[in-house]
Amino acid sequence: MAYSVFDAGNFFVIPGSPAEACKADSIMVLDKNHLLAKMGYGSEDVVITIVGSQFLYRGLWLEHSIVLRAVLPLLEDFPLDNNSYSHLKIIVLSGDSTSNYSSVVEAIAYNLKYPSGIVKHVAVDMAADSVLSISDVVIYGSFLEEQSFPDILIKAMCLGKPIVAPDLSMIRKYVDDRVNGYLFPKENIRVLSQIILQVISKGKLSPLARNIASIGRGTAKSMMVSETIEGYASLLENVLMLPSEVAPPRAVAEIPPKLKEQWQWHLFEAVSNLTYLDRNLRSHTFLDDFEEQYNRTQQQTFNAITATNYSFLYSIWAEEKYSQMVNSKKRREEEMLKDRSDQSHGTWEEVYRNAKRIDRSKNDLHERDERELERIGQPLCIYEPYFGEGTWPFLHLKSLYRGIGLSTKGRRPRTDDVDAPSRLPLLNNPYYRDLLGEYGAFFAIANRIDRVHKNAWIGFQSWRITARKASLSGIAENALLDAIQTRRHGDALYFWVRMDDDPRNDLRQDFWSFCDGINAGNCKFAFSEAFTRMYGLKYNIESLLPMPVDGDTWSVMHSWALPTKSFLEFVMFSRMFVDALDAEMYDEHHSSGRCYLSLSKDKHCYSRLLELLVNVWAYHSARRMVYVHPETGVMQEQHRFKSRRGHMWIKWFSYSTLKSMDEDLAEESDLEHPRRRWLWPSTGEVFWQGVYEKERNLRHKQKEKRKQKSKEKIERIRKRTHQKAIGKYVKPPPEGTDNSNATMVTRI
Numbered sequence: 001m002a003y004s005v006f007d008a009g010n011f012f013v014i015p016g017s018p019a020e021a022c023k024a025d026s027i028m029v030l031d032k033n034h035l036l037a038k039m040g041y042g043s044e045d046v047v048i049t050i051v052g053s054q055f056l057y058r059g060l061w062l063e064h065s066i067v068l069r070a071v072l073p074l075l076e077d078f079p080l081d082n083n084s085y086s087h088l089k090i091i092v093l094s095g096d097s098t099s100n101y102s103s104v105v106e107a108i109a110y111n112l113k114y115p116s117g118i119v120k121h122v123a124v125d126m127a128a129d130s131v132l133s134i135s136d137v138v139i140y141g142s143f144l145e146e147q148s149f150p151d152i153l154i155k156a157m158c159l160g161k162p163i164v165a166p167d168l169s170m171i172r173k174y175v176d177d178r179v180n181g182y183l184f185p186k187e188n189i190r191v192l193s194q195i196i197l198q199v200i201s202k203g204k205l206s207p208l209a210r211n212i213a214s215i216g217r218g219t220a221k222s223m224m225v226s227e228t229i230e231g232y233a234s235l236l237e238n239v240l241m242l243p244s245e246v247a248p249p250r251a252v253a254e255i256p257p258k259l260k261e262q263w264q265w266h267l268f269e270a271v272s273n274l275t276y277l278d279r280n281l282r283s284h285t286f287l288d289d290f291e292e293q294y295n296r297t298q299q300q301t302f303n304a305i306t307a308t309n310y311s312f313l314y315s316i317w318a319e320e321k322y323s324q325m326v327n328s329k330k331r332r333e334e335e336m337l338k339d340r341s342d343q344s345h346g347t348w349e350e351v352y353r354n355a356k357r358i359d360r361s362k363n364d365l366h367e368r369d370e371r372e373l374e375r376i377g378q379p380l381c382i383y384e385p386y387f388g389e390g391t392w393p394f395l396h397l398k399s400l401y402r403g404i405g406l407s408t409k410g411r412r413p414r415t416d417d418v419d420a421p422s423r424l425p426l427l428n429n430p431y432y433r434d435l436l437g438e439y440g441a442f443f444a445i446a447n448r449i450d451r452v453h454k455n456a457w458i459g460f461q462s463w464r465i466t467a468r469k470a471s472l473s474g475i476a477e478n479a480l481l482d483a484i485q486t487r488r489h490g491d492a493l494y495f496w497v498r499m500d501d502d503p504r505n506d507l508r509q510d511f512w513s514f515c516d517g518i519n520a521g522n523c524k525f526a527f528s529e530a531f532t533r534m535y536g537l538k539y540n541i542e543s544l545l546p547m548p549v550d551g552d553t554w555s556v557m558h559s560w561a562l563p564t565k566s567f568l569e570f571v572m573f574s575r576m577f578v579d580a581l582d583a584e585m586y587d588e589h590h591s592s593g594r595c596y597l598s599l600s601k602d603k604h605c606y607s608r609l610l611e612l613l614v615n616v617w618a619y620h621s622a623r624r625m626v627y628v629h630p631e632t633g634v635m636q637e638q639h640r641f642k643s644r645r646g647h648m649w650i651k652w653f654s655y656s657t658l659k660s661m662d663e664d665l666a667e668e669s670d671l672e673h674p675r676r677r678w679l680w681p682s683t684g685e686v687f688w689q690g691v692y693e694k695e696r697n698l699r700h701k702q703k704e705k706r707k708q709k710s711k712e713k714i715e716r717i718r719k720r721t722h723q724k725a726i727g728k729y730v731k732p733p734p735e736g737t738d739n740s741n742a743t744m745v746t747r748i
Helices: 001-008 019-027 034-036 060-077 100-109 126-135 151-158 189-199 207-221 226-237 257-261 265-271 274-340 348-365 370-376 389-394 429-438 440-446 463-467 474-485 511-517 523-535 562-590 612-622 655-672 689-718
Strands: 048-053 088-093 118-120 137-140 165-168 183-186 380-386 399-407 457-460 493-494 560-563 624-628 636-638
Touching: 019 126, 019 151, 019 207, 034 126, 034 380, 048 060, 048 126, 048 151, 060 088, 060 100, 088 126, 100 118, 118 126, 126 151, 137 151, 137 189, 151 165, 165 189, 183 189, 189 207, 226 257, 380 389, 380 440, 380 463, 380 474, 380 612, 389 463, 399 440, 429 440, 429 562, 440 457, 440 562, 457 562, 474 493, 474 624, 511 523, 523 562, 560 562, 562 612, 562 655, 612 624
Parallel strands: 048 088, 048 137, 088 118, 137 165, 165 183, 380 399, 380 457, 493 624
Antiparallel strands: 457 560, 493 560, 624 636
16 A cells, blocks of 8 residues: 555555455464464463554654553553463564564563563564464554554454554544454553453453454455455456447446455355465475574584684685775776876867767667668568557567557667657657557658668568467468568568457458447448548448458458558558548547447547558559468468459559549648648658659759858958068078178068
8 A cells, every 4th residue: 555655646556355364264273372382372371462563663662662551550460470470471563583673672671660571572574473373462553544454453353363453544444442343542541451451351351352353353354345346346447448349347336235245255265275275384384494493503503613714714804805995996096197197189170070070970880789680681571569568578579570669668678669659749649649559650660661661571460469379480480581582472461360260250250240340330331431531522432342252351450561662552541541530530539538439438449440441452452462371371362353353443542543642632731731630741741742842942042052152252252352561571690790791671
């Protein structure tokens, strides 16, 4: 629960678990008398255990001293015998084995005048279960407000121990005073003393306390059941994104009350064996004791052997320490002298030239890993779109594959993965990143593709395919590369995930029936509306885009390969189609989160329709479609051209038609700058003939401007006024010589 307090934005904490109750059942099987004897207590001793918060803080010792003072009147019922032995035992269960809190507890007991041997400190990590098992009463000695019900109290209640705790809000929520536990106000410690005297009467546990402990055990075994079930239900509701063909689950409030009242223990009985757990616990206890004894024996033996060598070891250690200090001092002096020494920095011209040289060569300093270098000479590169660190284990590390992160934050370190948002700023918008899904990777790669992709063929593979263990094997990869290099099928679409093997298609439906099945029955209608809007048709075509049932299959899950040139043509078609879909559905989906392609709120909306779009484009643009078996690499051509005759709409999908439509949209975006919300310009490049002419004119103007500046500079140099020389000075000869030959030549 501390996570939910310190960082509520990143942690979703679910309180409660049946683990403590299950563990308590196995602990109760242990022999209490054996545990008492092991800790040095007798069967007639009354053990009171003081527990507290799992966190250590400054006021802990003060709270323990207050509780020990409240228990002090109980000593009158346990007088010392002739051997100064008392049957009252108090254990302070707190801290860990590495702290020296035992001395603190001893000092508190001494100041409160407890007889020796009554108060004892035990670390929580040493024997918490054993201490709680032998306890007769458990007192919660922490007065700080808790975020959840203390685990140590749940364990004590499950063991059937009466608990005494302050009336903190979290404890008061589950414990009723004198019903399933005892509560006392933390401001009045006298009440605690009265409760202790009532719980332990005449040196024994009172019948009322035993009854309360029994009721408390039943409470603890079903504690926080409703919070746990509702928490997990809410977690699954927000994490799992169910497809549209699945009926939405019921709301959390509709969970039957019987399931939230107590744990379904009959389900645990089918998978648990308390006898085995007990045997396992005992074996672990035995091994811990044996290991502790063995380590102690080995330490004693080692100390006996090396006692005579302490002086020798100390001298070696001192010498090593001295040498390290000398080396460190020498190294520090050398660094200081290096900074003070004169260094030749050269002239300003040399510094300027060096800086320019570094700027020109900074792009060449990029160190490329082996996979990146191997990828340059390959005909194919398969991109694997992913989002978040949870998908990293399902991404390949071969040179044939390259990751493309749909978010900048979740990219893999020390890899050459493509950062999709930096190539397509639209993906920085979470709405469109979720809406497009892996289609956003297509648009990001196609945007100025020559800067990131240098291969003749391009492919994509969903990480979900690898999670299903249905990705390409090494044999299939080699078969695919061989088919590409030999141009066996020409301009073809290779895919390796079949629609008829998809888990969502149990009935082996045809293309449009399957599409309707995963899109709430509205796939064909949405496709017809988008197609009509995309081509600007004034009427709807009922028999839109036939996808015949000829016994062959189709591609799903975005796992296919294409020539790079064909991929750009496909993206050109997809951009216009997605823009038409967005114009049709944006208003309703963005405001309410609902669209008619899903039965419930779905932030992915038409991503399942886009999953099948490549089949429509490949079929009607007369591309060959070849299925590659992901294990054997055997290839089967689907929907041969002979069976397509009379069914393909080639004119609608021809390159000339799509290119003219793309240029019309680019011209409108470049010249008119429409103010309406428009998705198409944000999905890739905006280019038409006017852009080329505009860039050419701009380059021409810049060239003319440079020429004009050069002419003006030359003209200024020519028009400079040069001052004529006034005269010439001749140095006179040194003194002591004849000055008759000294002359002064003056030119006027």
